[in-house]
Amino acid sequence: MRKILVVEDDPAILANTVRVLRLEGFEVHSARNGREGLEQVRAIKPELVLCDIRMPEMDGDELLDALRADPATASMPVIFATASAEISGRAERMARGASDYLIKPYDFKTLLSTTRRLLS
Amino acid sequence: MVGFRADELIGQPYGLCVPEGVIPAQDRFLAAALADSSKIPDEWRIKRRDGSSFDALVSFRPVSQKNGHRFIVVTFTDITERKSFQNELARLIADLEDRVRARTSALEESERKYRSIVDSTQEGFWLVGGWGRALEVNQALCDLLGRSAAELKDIPPDEMCAEPYRGNVRSRLYPRPRKGHGQFEIELTHRDGHNIPVLINTVTHVNDQDEPEFGSAFITDMTRRKQLECSLEQALSERKAVLHSSLVGIAFIRDRHYVWTNKAFEQNMLGYEPGELIGQSSLVAYPSPKLFEDLGPHINRSLIDTGMFEIEERVRRKDGQLVWCLISGRMVDRSDLSKGSIWTIVDISKRKATEVELLESLAREKEASELKSRFVSMTSHEFRTPLAAIMSSTELLSDYGERLPVDEKNELVEVIKTSVRRMTQMLEDILVIGKADAGRLDFQPAPIALDDLLSRIIKDVRRTTQTSHPIHLENLLSGRTLRLDPRLLTHILQNLLINAIKYSPEESPVELHVEGSADLIRFVVTDRGIGIPSEDRVTLFTSFHRGSNVGNIAGTGLGLAIVKKAVDLHGGRIAVDSELGRGTRFVITFPEGRG
Numbered sequence: 001m002r003k004i005l006v007v008e009d010d011p012a013i014l015a016n017t018v019r020v021l022r023l024e025g026f027e028v029h030s031a032r033n034g035r036e037g038l039e040q041v042r043a044i045k046p047e048l049v050l051c052d053i054r055m056p057e058m059d060g061d062e063l064l065d066a067l068r069a070d071p072a073t074a075s076m077p078v079i080f081a082t083a084s085a086e087i088s089g090r091a092e093r094m095a096r097g098a099s100d101y102l103i104k105p106y107d108f109k110t111l112l113s114t115t116r117r118l119l120s
Numbered sequence: 121m122v123g124f125r126a127d128e129l130i131g132q133p134y135g136l137c138v139p140e141g142v143i144p145a146q147d148r149f150l151a152a153a154l155a156d157s158s159k160i161p162d163e164w165r166i167k168r169r170d171g172s173s174f175d176a177l178v179s180f181r182p183v184s185q186k187n188g189h190r191f192i193v194v195t196f197t198d199i200t201e202r203k204s205f206q207n208e209l210a211r212l213i214a215d216l217e218d219r220v221r222a223r224t225s226a227l228e229e230s231e232r233k234y235r236s237i238v239d240s241t242q243e244g245f246w247l248v249g250g251w252g253r254a255l256e257v258n259q260a261l262c263d264l265l266g267r268s269a270a271e272l273k274d275i276p277p278d279e280m281c282a283e284p285y286r287g288n289v290r291s292r293l294y295p296r297p298r299k300g301h302g303q304f305e306i307e308l309t310h311r312d313g314h315n316i317p318v319l320i321n322t323v324t325h326v327n328d329q330d331e332p333e334f335g336s337a338f339i340t341d342m343t344r345r346k347q348l349e350c351s352l353e354q355a356l357s358e359r360k361a362v363l364h365s366s367l368v369g370i371a372f373i374r375d376r377h378y379v380w381t382n383k384a385f386e387q388n389m390l391g392y393e394p395g396e397l398i399g400q401s402s403l404v405a406y407p408s409p410k411l412f413e414d415l416g417p418h419i420n421r422s423l424i425d426t427g428m429f430e431i432e433e434r435v436r437r438k439d440g441q442l443v444w445c446l447i448s449g450r451m452v453d454r455s456d457l458s459k460g461s462i463w464t465i466v467d468i469s470k471r472k473a474t475e476v477e478l479l480e481s482l483a484r485e486k487e488a489s490e491l492k493s494r495f496v497s498m499t500s501h502e503f504r505t506p507l508a509a510i511m512s513s514t515e516l517l518s519d520y521g522e523r524l525p526v527d528e529k530n531e532l533v534e535v536i537k538t539s540v541r542r543m544t545q546m547l548e549d550i551l552v553i554g555k556a557d558a559g560r561l562d563f564q565p566a567p568i569a570l571d572d573l574l575s576r577i578i579k580d581v582r583r584t585t586q587t588s589h590p591i592h593l594e595n596l597l598s599g600r601t602l603r604l605d606p607r608l609l610t611h612i613l614q615n616l617l618i619n620a621i622k623y624s625p626e627e628s629p630v631e632l633h634v635e636g637s638a639d640l641i642r643f644v645v646t647d648r649g650i651g652i653p654s655e656d657r658v659t660l661f662t663s664f665h666r667g668s669n670v671g672n673i674a675g676t677g678l679g680l681a682i683v684k685k686a687v688d689l690h691g692g693r694i695a696v697d698s699e700l701g702r703g704t705r706f707v708i709t710f711p712e713g714r715g
Contacts, residue, residue, distance in 0.1 A: 010505055011586060012535040016512035019528075023520050054501070054672040083504035086497065104508035108515050 001027040005046040007037035007063065008059050008081075009055040013104075017050065017081075020108050021115070032057025038066050041073060048119055050111075053082040053093075061096065068097045077118040081106065121176075121198060123169030134194075137167050166196065183638075214313060224672045244318075244339035252276040254292050257333060264318075264341055268309035269613040277337075282307040283314045293322050293337050300324055305342065317342040369445075371466075372452075374460030376402050376416070385465055389445070391438040407434045407442050419449065426456045432468065444472035491664035491677075498664075498676050502546055505674065506539035513539075541584055543612075549678045552611060553663055556685040563689040568606045569635065570597055577610055578632070581617045589621045589630050604641075604710060608686035615679035616645040616706050622673055624649030624703070641646075643708040651700035660696065669700070 004026045008014040014030055021028045025082040031037035039049065049067070055058035060080055067073040070107050077099040082089065090101045100114050122129075122137045126531045129136070166176045177197040204535030238245045248254055257272040265272065265280060272280070278289045285306035292302050302322040307315040319340040327333045363370050369385025371378055378397045386392045388406060396582035397404070406412040411433075422429040429449045434442035446466040453459040513532040521529065521615050555561040579593050613632065618629040624647040633644040652660065652667050659665040663675040683706075690710050698704035 010507040010509065012539065013505070013512060016509065016516055016535070019516055019524075020512070022521060049185065054674065056672055060673050083501040083508065084497070104504045105511035106508070107511065108519065116544070 001025065001043060003027045003029070003046040004049070004051045004115065005029045005031065005037060005040050007031045007034065007040075007049065007051040007060070007079045009033055009052060013052075017111075020111070021050075024112055026115075034060060034063035034066075037063050037102065038091070041067065041076075046076070048077045048079065050081055050115070053080055053084060053089075061093075064093075064097055074113060079111075079114055079118065081111075121168075121174075121196060122166060130346075138164060144460070163199065174198055174200045188193075241338070244341075246277055246293070246337040246339065248277055248335045248337065250294075250332070250334070252278060252290065261339060264310075264316065264339065265308060280308050282309050283570070293320065293335055298326075316697055317346045335416075336683060369463075369465035371397075371402075371463045371465065372460055373402055373449075373463055375458070377486055378402060379460060389435065389437070389443065389465060389467055393608070404438075405435050407436055420457065423449065423451050423457060425452050433464065444469045486600070493542075495664045495676065499546065499550070502674055502676055506542045509539040510536050537584060538583055541580075545584055546676060549615075549676060549682055551612075552682050553678050553685070556682070557663070561685060561689060562606050565603050565605050565606065565690075567601050567603055570595065570600055570602055573606060574613070574634070575611065575631070577613045581614055581621070585618060585621050587621045588626050589624065589628060591617065591621075592629055592631045594633045595632065596633075597641065600636070602641060604690060605686075608689060612683045612686045612708060613643065615683050616643075616708075619679055620645055620647035620649065620704070622675065623647065624671070625668075639711060641710045643710075644705060646703065646705045648703040650698065651702055651704055652698040653700060657696070661694075 002025075004021055006014060006017050006021070006028060008013055008017060008030070009032050011032075014032065018028045018030050029040055029046060033055045034051075037049065038058065039067045041049065043114070046109065049063075051060045051063060060082070062078075062082070064078055067078060079100045079102060080093050080098045081102045081104060083104045093101050099118050102110060103111075124136075131671055162178050164178050164365060165171050165173050175198075177199045179195050181193040182190060183193055207711050212271050233687050238256070238258045241258065244264045245258040245486045246254060246261060249255035254273045254275070254277055257269050259269075260273060262269055267275075277293055281289045283457045288304065288306060293306060300323070300374075302324075303319065305317065305319050305321075305564070307317050309315055320337050321340075322335055322337045324335050325333050332487075363382045364384075366382060366384055370382040371385050372380040378400055381397050383394070386397045387394060390397070403409060403412045406415075415431075419429050425449060429448050431702045433445065433447060435445045435447070436442055444467070446468045447463060449455060449461045449463045451459070451461050516524065517529060524532075529587050552561065574593060574595060578593060581587070581591065617632065624630065627650045631644070631646040633646070635642050635644075650667075650669055653669055656665070656667045656669075663681040665681075666675055666677040684694060687708055687710075692708055692710040695707040695709070696704065697707070
C-alpha cells in the first residue's frame with residue numbers, strides 16, 4: 001500500500017481526508033501541525049505528504065523547508081492544500097518546492113488524481 | 121696809493137695814473153679846474169702802477185703865486201669802502217622794493233580768492249561787525265532773501281530773522297566776547313514775507329588783543345532738506361504703521377537679541393506687553409534652549425551663504441504655549457552679519473493642525489483600506505475552511521455513503537452542521553459590526569433567565585469550536601433574571617469564550633465567572649493562553665485588528681470590536697488584564713440591569 005501523511009489542523013477536514021484516502025486504498029497517517037508532521041515523516045517515511053499551510057506551532061511552509069533541507073526527503077512529493085486563495089500563493093509555494101497546490105474547498109477527484117499522478 | 125715813489129711821479133704827466141677820458145686834456149683841465157671846479161667830476165678811477173685801480177674822491181684847490189703863476193692842488197681820498205657800502209645799500213633797497221611788490225600782489229591774490237569763494241559759494245555769507253552791522257554779504261544770500269547787497273548791509277541781520285529767532289541771532293551771530301564757532305538752525309524771512317529754514321555756521325574772529333572784531337556766518341538753505349526730512353518722517357511713520365498693522369509678525373534681531381518687533385509678533389503672537397521683548401535674547405521664543413543652541417550655527421551659515429533662512433518651527437509664547445510658525449530671516453547687509461537680520465513670522469498653527477488632521481485622516485484611510493483587504497483575505501480563508509469540511513463530508517456521503525457505517529455518516533452530517541454554524545457565526549459577526557459601524561445596532565433589553573442563556577451560549581461555543589478545552593462556569597447569580605439585551609450579551613460572551621479557546625493551548629481550562637452586587641453585574645472570562653502584547657492594547661477593540669502574536673490562528677479581527685460595541689450599548693465597562701504567555705482576563709461590568 002502506498003503510504004501517505006496528511007497534515008491538517010482542522011479536525012473535520014483531517015478526518016474526512018484520511019477517510020477518503022483510506023477508502024481509495026492508501027495507507028494514511030495524520031498529523032495536526034507541522035511539528036507533528038515532521039516527526040511522522042521521520043518515523044513512518046511516507047511516499048507523499050498532503051499538507052495544510054496555516055497551522056499552529058509549525059506551519060506548512062516551515063515543514064516543506066525542513067523536508068527539502070533533508071536529503072532523505074528532499075524529493076518527497078508534497079501537496080499543499082490551503083484556504084488561502086491569494087494568486088501569489090501558488091507560484092510562491094511551487095517555487096519553494098511544493099509538488100502541487102490545491103485550494104480549499106477542492107473535490108476528491110482532484111485530490112485523488114493529483115495524488116496518483118505524483119506517486120506514479 | 122698808486123704804487124710809485126714820489127720822485128718817480130715828479131715830472132710825469134698826471135695821465136700816468138688817471139685813466140684817459142676821465143678828465144679833459146691837460147690844458148683844458150687846468151682851465152676848467154681854475155674856472156669852475158664843479159664841472160670836473162669829483163670821483164675818479166685811479167690806476168695803480170700794477171694795473172689795478174680804485175675809486176678816489178678828488179678835490180681841487182687853485183693856488184696863485186705872487187709871480188702870477190697859478191697851480192692846482194689836487195687831493196685824492198681812497199673811497200673804495202664807501203663805494204662798496206653804497207652799492208650794498210642800493211641792492212638792499214631794490215630787494216625791499218621787490219618784496220613789497222610781491223606782498224602786495226599776494227594780498228591782491230588773497231583778496232581775489234576770498235571774493236571768489238564768497239561770491240561763488242552756494243551758501244549765503246554774512247560778515248557782521250560790532251553792533252550788528254553787516255559788513256559784507258554775498259550774492260547767494262541776496263538771492264536767498266530776495267534783497268540787494270546794499271539793502272542787506274543796511275538792515276541788521278537779526279531783523280532778517282523770523283521773530284522767534286532774533287535774540288538767538290543777536291547772541292550768536294554778532295561778534296562775541298570769545299573767539300569760537302557755532303552752528304544753529306533758524307528761519308530767515310524773505311522779502312516777500314515767507315520764512316526760510318536755514319542752518320547757520322558762525323565764527324567769531326578776534327583781534328590781537330583777543331577782542332571780538334567781527335563775526336562771519338555761512339547760511340545754508342534747509343528748505344529742501346526740511347522737505348526731505350518731513351517726507352522721510354512721513355514715510356517712516358507710514359512704514360511703521362504698515363509694519364505694526366501687518367498680520368505677519370516682524371522682528372529685527374541683532375546678535376540674537378530683539379532690537380525691534382511689530383505688534384503682531386510681540387503682542388498678538390507671543391503675548392508680551394509692548395516693548396517687553398526689546399533687548400531680550402531670542403532664546404525666549406525658542407521651544408527649547410537646546411534648539412536655540414543647535415539652530416544658531418545653521419541660521420548663521422545659511423544667512424552668510426544664501427542671505428536668508430527659513431524654517432517651520434514652534435515659537436514659545438510668554439505663557440509657555442507653543443505655536444507653529446513659518447519663520448523667514450534675511451540679512452540687513454549680506455556682507456555683514458553684525459548689522460542684524462529681519463525676520464517675518466507667520467502663524468501656521470491652523471495649517472499645521474489641518475496638515476496633522478489630513479495626515480491622520482490619510483493614515484486612518486490607509487489603515488482602513490489595509491484592514492479591509494486583510495478582512496477580505498481573512499474572511500475568504502475563514503469561509504473556505506468550513507466550506508472544505510462541508511464539501512468533503514458531502515462527497516463522502518454521496519460517493520462513499522454505502523461503504524460507511526451509520527455512526528460515521530451521522531458524524532459527517534454533524535460536521536456539515538457545525539461548519540454551517542461557523543459560517544453563520546462569521547456572517548453574523550460581519551453583519552453586527554456593519555450595523556454597529558452604521559449606528560444601527562439596537563439595544564433591546566429584556567428580562568433574561570441567566571442560567572438558560574449561559575448554558576446555551578456555552579453549548580454553542582463548544583459546538584462551533586469543537587473544543588477540547590474545559591469551560592468552567594461559576595455563576596453566582598444563578599436563578600436570577602436580569603434585564604439585559606440577550607442578543608448582545610450572547611455576542612459578548614460567545615466572542616470572549618471563542619477567543620479564550622482559540623488563543624490558549626488545547627485542554628487548558630477557560631473560565632466564565634458571573635457575579636453581581638446591588639447595582640452592577642460582572643462577567644469575567646479568563647484563559648491561560650498566549651496573552652495580548654501591550655502594544656496591541658490600543659487597537660484591541662478596533663475592527664479587523666488582530667494581535668501581533670496570533671500567528672496562524674484563524675480569525676477575522678471582529679470579535680472584540682463586537683464585544684466592545686455591545687458593552688457600550690449596555691452602558692457597561694470592559695477591562696482587560698493580560699500577561700504574555702500566561703493568559704488573559706476580560707472583565708465586563710454592567711450597571712444594574714436587574715429584571
